[in-house]
Structures are given as structure tokens and as C-alpha cells.
Amino acid sequence: MSTVFIALQANEDTRPIIEAIVADNPHAVVNQQPAMVKIDAEDSLVVRRETIEELLGREFDLQELQINLISLSGHLDETDDEMKLYWNA
Amino acid sequence: MDMKTSSGKKLGLKEKYRHMTRGLDWETTYQKREDVFPYVAYEGIKIHDWDKWEDPFRLTMDSYWKYQAEKERKLYAIIDAYAQNNGHLNVTDARYLNAIKLFLTGISPLEYMAHRGFTHAGRAFPGSGPRVACLMQALDELRHAQTQIHSLSNYNKYYNGFHDPAHMLQRVWYLSVPRSFFDDAVTAGPFEFMVAIGFSFEYVLTNLLFVPFVSGAAYNGDMGTMTFGFSAQSDEARHMTLGLEIIKFILEQDPDNVPIVQRWIDKWTWRGYRVLTLVGMMMDYMLPKRIMSWKEAWEVYFEQNGGALFKDLSRYGIRPPKWLDQISFDKDHISHQAWATFYQYGAIADFHTWSPTEDELDWLSSKYPDSFDKYYRPRLDYWREQAEQGNRFYNKTLPQLCQTCQIPMVFTEPGDPTKICYREVDYQGEKFHFCSDGCKEIFENEPEKFKQSWLPANQIYQGNCFPDGTDPTVEGFDPVSKVLEYYNIQAGRDNLDFDGSEDQKNFAKWRGMATSNE
Numbered sequence: 086m087s088t089v090f091i092a093l094q095a096n097e098d099t100r101p102i103i104e105a106i107v108a109d110n111p112h113a114v115v116n117q118q119p120a121m122v123k124i125d126a127e128d129s130l131v132v133r134r135e136t137i138e139e140l141l142g143r144e145f146d147l148q149e150l151q152i153n154l155i156s157l158s159g160h161l162d163e164t165d166d167e168m169k170l171y172w173n174a
Numbered sequence: 175m176d177m178k179t180s181s182g183k184k185l186g187l188k189e190k191y192r193h194m195t196r197g198l199d200w201e202t203t204y205q206k207r208e209d210v211f212p213y214v215a216y217e218g219i220k221i222h223d224w225d226k227w228e229d230p231f232r233l234t235m236d237s238y239w240k241y242q243a244e245k246e247r248k249l250y251a252i253i254d255a256y257a258q259n260n261g262h263l264n265v266t267d268a269r270y271l272n273a274i275k276l277f278l279t280g281i282s283p284l285e286y287m288a289h290r291g292f293t294h295a296g297r298a299f300p301g302s303g304p305r306v307a308c309l310m311q312a313l314d315e316l317r318h319a320q321t322q323i324h325s326l327s328n329y330n331k332y333y334n335g336f337h338d339p340a341h342m343l344q345r346v347w348y349l350s351v352p353r354s355f356f357d358d359a360v361t362a363g364p365f366e367f368m369v370a371i372g373f374s375f376e377y378v379l380t381n382l383l384f385v386p387f388v389s390g391a392a393y394n395g396d397m398g399t400m401t402f403g404f405s406a407q408s409d410e411a412r413h414m415t416l417g418l419e420i421i422k423f424i425l426e427q428d429p430d431n432v433p434i435v436q437r438w439i440d441k442w443t444w445r446g447y448r449v450l451t452l453v454g455m456m457m458d459y460m461l462p463k464r465i466m467s468w469k470e471a472w473e474v475y476f477e478q479n480g481g482a483l484f485k486d487l488s489r490y491g492i493r494p495p496k497w498l499d500q501i502s503f504d505k506d507h508i509s510h511q512a513w514a515t516f517y518q519y520g521a522i523a524d525f526h527t528w529s530p531t532e533d534e535l536d537w538l539s540s541k542y543p544d545s546f547d548k549y550y551r552p553r554l555d556y557w558r559e560q561a562e563q564g565n566r567f568y569n570k571t572l573p574q575l576c577q578t579c580q581i582p583m584v585f586t587e588p589g590d591p592t593k594i595c596y597r598e599v600d601y602q603g604e605k606f607h608f609c610s611d612g613c614k615e616i617f618e619n620e621p622e623k624f625k626q627s628w629l630p631a632n633q634i635y636q637g638n639c640f641p642d643g644t645d646p647t648v649e650g651f652d653p654v655s656k657v658l659e660y661y662n663i664q665a666g667r668d669n670l671d672f673d674g675s676e677d678q679k680n681f682a683k684w685r686g687m688a689t690s691n692e
């Protein structure tokens with residue numbers, strides 16, 4: 086088993102994003118650290134545009150994540166609808 | 175921030191990426207292709223199809239500008255507020271500022287070197303996908319250098335040691351460590367540069383620099399540093415992704431590439447790990463409010479993450495980097511060995527050192543139960559006692575340096591923390607010295623490159639680090655004061671112990687003025 090993670094700044098922009106990630110990834114573990122949030126998940130993690138839009142009440146472009154992203158691990162694949170992190174092994 | 179009216183059909187991310195990163199190049203006609211791309215073949219890496227390279231974020235230049243502009247606006251709003259609000263007086267303790275001085279002199283100039291390296295690599299690659307990605311990263315790195323210097327210039331108005339980072343990088347003994355690391359990378363070929371900086375540094379090691387550092391800044395009340403740190407970090411995720419992608423791309427293109435890449439991974443993981451010793455020391459000794467120990471950060475960001483990464487890469491025939499046993503043993507030791515070195519050489523450094531307080535020592539004992547009390551605490555206790563009696567210890571003899579990493583030979587034998595590790599190689603009738611098996615092997619693979627290392631201690635002894643016109647033969651010549659002059663370190667202000675320093679007095683005075691009506 087390998088862990089992937091995504092780390093985001095802790096601010097008003099990311100609150101609904103983090104909430105969406107938790108909703109879409111029941112296996113994810115959220116770690117609050119000074120001024121940042123690190124979310125770990127076994128094998129893979131998905132960030133879905135639709136879930137964020139529902140929580141946000143507006144349209145959301147996944148590339149907006151660029152502004153508040155701190156770090157991540159794993160292979161990445163981004164489309165209009167989702168951003169996925171995963172390991173192959 | 176990005177409200178869209180849904181009118182007409184928009185290109186999907188994949189198609190947009192394809193349109194804006196492919197077909198931008200052309201075949202050469204009146205010049206030979208090898209003359210236009212002279213650096214792409216000599217390293218032995220074979221690429222058959224450049225279009226196989228794809229940025230997984232699928233970021234295109236138009237979106238790039240949009241999001242970078244947003245980041246800059248956020249950053250400068252906070253920098254202004256921080257300066258207007260005397261934010262520098264909110265840091266936990268003025269000792270903390272010394273970690274920032276080390277950052278400004280040792281790291282920020284490297285951001286600029288990274289900018290140069292990525293413009294060079296981007297120019298050298300014939301494929302337009304990686305060229306676009308290198309262009310973005312080159313712009314990011316320039317932005318990092320500028321925003322760091324700009325944010326920290328606020329501290330330069332009030333505190334010592336922030337006044338001349340670019341000059342110092344070229345001269346000061348410990349700054350030759352990060353400097354030579356980057357010089358080695360930018361003078362390598364474009365593929366090695368990408369594996370060195372894109373993969374080994376950005377992907378495998380950068381979290382260890384930025385995450386604890388920026389979180390630490392937040393924890394220590396330093397909003398200025400936290401802000402440029404976060405702003406830079408938001409680019410880091412893209413850099414890491416580029417680093418991993420470039421490795422996969424090279425490995426998938428041709429099996430002959432595997433052994434070449436493996437040697438670079440071994441070399442650059444070790445080189446990067448050695449440079450990060452400075453970060454380890456900063457985390458364990460220089461942040462008045464600690465976030466995590468160096469050892470803990472290493473376990474999370476290197477062992478856990480790197481473990482997953484190398485398991486994944488094993489399907490290409492890549493194995494984990496060499497010397498991992500030693501690296502793993504040394505996580506209990508290197509930060510303490512580094513701090514002891516800087517404490518001793520505090521007379522020729524651009525920042526202050528000090529004796530840790532009793533509760534800081536207790537914290538170190540609890541984080542390093544297997545090593546701190548046994549090997550390091552007694553020495554610190556002794557030095558503190560001596561300092562209290564007016565005998566603050568300064569070492570006046572210059573240390574021997576490792577030919578490869580340029581760090582003083584202070585590291586210990588793998589498995590034996592009581593014995594300094596020395597290695598040597600005879601090459602062309604000369605003896606070269608190394609701190610470790612890793613640094614020795616790196617030299618042996620590229621002796622023609624590393625025999626040229628500009629080693630600061632040796633250069634001082636050869637008389638090459640005095641201001642122009644210095645006569646070392648005059649009566650009562652004081653070499654140290656002349657070296658400090660050459661470094662542009664102001665003796666008695668920028669150097670020596672924090673206790674009794676101008677920074678300490680000013681901070682206490684200004685904080686007093688800010689919190690009372692005296």
C-alpha cells in the first residue's frame with residue numbers, strides 16, 4: 086500500500102474544496118497543520134469539480150486549485166471534471 | 175474569482191492543451207538540426223517521440239498568466255499590510271530571524287539559478303511540450319527570487335545580515351555548499367539538469383524545504399515569509415509533477431536510458447540530501463516554536479513518500495537511490511552535527527548562533543531519544559557553561575572541506591557517531607578529500623568536473639579571500655577580519671552570538687515601544 090497526498094493552504098477559498106475532497110474520498114485522512122491542511126489517502130485520491138461547485142454554489146474551474154495548492158504526491162491526471170492522484174504499484 | 179457565463183462551446187482541457195503545446199516547433203532547413211539543438215545528444219539519452227511528453231496539469235500559457243497574476247495580487251496585498259503594521263515585531267523571538275537570513279543568502283539566489291537552468295533546458299529540448307513546461311518553471315523561479323528578495327527587504331530595514339545576499343553567495347564559506355550544488359546542476363547537460371533539479375530536488379526533496387519551513391514561519395508569527403513561501407509553494411506542486419513526468423518520459427523512451435538516469439538519481443539524491451543538512455539544523459535549532467523535528471519531517475516526506483515513489487518506478491528497472499542505509503541512520507545526527515559546526519564558526523557567519531534554552535534541549539532529547547542525550551547534549555551544556563563564564567567558544571582553525579559537497583568534514587562514520595568519516599582519492603598526483611562514500615563516488619564518476627571545486631577554506635589559506643590590496647605580511651595581520659571584509663560581513667554586528675547582539679537589543683526595545691506607551 087502506498088499513500089498519496091495533497092496539501093492546501095488553510096483559507097476561505099480552500100474550505101469547500103477540502104470538504105468536497107473528504108466527501109468524495111471516505112478513506113482520506115485530514116491533518117491540520119499550521120496554516121495548511123494535508124490530506125493523505127491510500128493508493129488514490131480524487132478531486133471532483135461537481136462536488137466543489139455544489140458546495141460553493143458557483144461554477145469552478147479545477148485549475149483554480151493552482152492558487153492554493155502547496156504540494157502533492159503520486160501520479161496526476163487532470164481533466165475538466167476531476168483531478169486524480171494515484172500510484173501504480 | 176472565475177465566474178463564467180456559459181455561452182458557446184469551449185474547448186475541453188485536453189484539446190486546449192493539445193492546441194497550445196503542439197505544432198509550435200518546426201523542422202530545420204538551412205541549418206543542421208544538431209547545430210540548432212547541440213546539447214540534446216551528448217549525454218546518451220535517447221528520445222524517439224517528443225510528443226509523448228504531456229503535462230498532467232495540462233496548463234497552457236493563457237491560464238498560467240491568469241493564475242500567476244492572481245497569486246501576485248494576493249502576495250503584494252499581504253506584504254504591504256505586513257510592512258504597514260510593523261509585522262516584524264510579531265515574530266515569536268528575534269532569534270528566529272537568523273533562519274530567515276540563512277534562507278535569503280542560501281536559498282533565494284538559487285531560485286534565480288533555477289530560472290537560468292530552466293531557460294537553458296527549455297532551449298535545449300527539441301520537443302515543444304517540455305519547452306512550454308520549462309518556460310513556465312523558468313518564469314516561476316524568477317518570480318520566486320524576486321518575491322523573496324522583495325518580502326525580506328522589509329527585514330533589511332531593521333535587522334543585520336540581510337544586506338548583501340548575492341555578493342555573499344559568491345564568497346562565504348558555507349554558502350558555497352548550496353551554490354556549488356546548483357552550479358553543478360546548471361553546468362550539466364539538459365537531461366541531467368532535469369533529473370537533478372526537476373526530479374531529485376523538486377520531487378523528492380523540496381517538501382522538506384518548503385513545507386516545514388513555511389509552516390514554521392506561520393507558527394513563528396512571520397507572515398511575510400509565510401506569504402512568499404506559500405506563493406512559491408503553489409508553483410512547487412506543478413514543478414514536482416513536471417519532475418516526475420520527465421523521469422517517466424525519459425525511462426519510457428528507451429531502455430538504454432535507465433542506467434544513465436539511475437546514476438543521476440543516486441548522485442542528486444545524495445547531493446540534495448547533503449544540502450538539506452542546513453534545513454535540518456534550521457528546523458531543530460533555529461525556529462523558537464518548533465513544528466516538527468528534522469527526523470520526523472524526513473520520515474514523512476522522504477521515507478514514506480519516497481518509498482511509494484521508488485516502488486512505483488521499480489517497473490522501469492529503477493531502484494531506490496544509493497546510500498539510503500547511511501541516510502536513514504544519520505537522521506538522528508546530522509542536524510546536531512551541523513548546529514555544532516555553526517556554533518563554533520559563529521565569528522565568520524552572516525547570522526547569529528546561541529546556546530539553546532533548557533526547554534529547547536528537553537525538546538531535542540524527546541525528539542531524539544537514541545542520540546541527543548548520549549552524543550550531543552553534553553557538548554551543548556558544556557559550551558553554555560563556558561559562555562556563561564565569559565568563554566564563548568569560537569573555533570579559529572578553518573575546517574577541511576569535502577571536495578564534492580563542500581561541507582566541512584563533520585559527518586560521522588555510517589553506524590558510528592563517535593568517529594568522523596574521512597575518505598580520499600588520489601587523482602593526477604593530488605589527494606582529494608571526502609565526507610562520505612557518496613561524495614567520493616560522485617567524484618570518481620566525474621573527476622574532471624569536481625577537481626575544479628572552489629573550496630572556500632583552501633582559498634582563504636591561499637590568500638584569495640582578502641579585499642584587493644591586502645598585504646598579509648604586515649605586522650599583526652588579522653586574517654579573519656580581512657576575510658569578513660571580503661565577505662561584506664560587518665564584524666560585531668552580523669556575526670557572533672545572538673546574546674548581546676544589536677538585533678537582540680533592537681528587537682526588545684522596539685517590541686517594548688509597540689506594546690507600551692514608554
Ligand SMILES: [Fe+2]
Pocket residue numbers: 285288314315318406
Ligand atoms: Fe522555486
Ligand SMILES: [Fe+2]
Pocket residue numbers: 448576577578579580581608609610613
Ligand atoms: Fe561531501
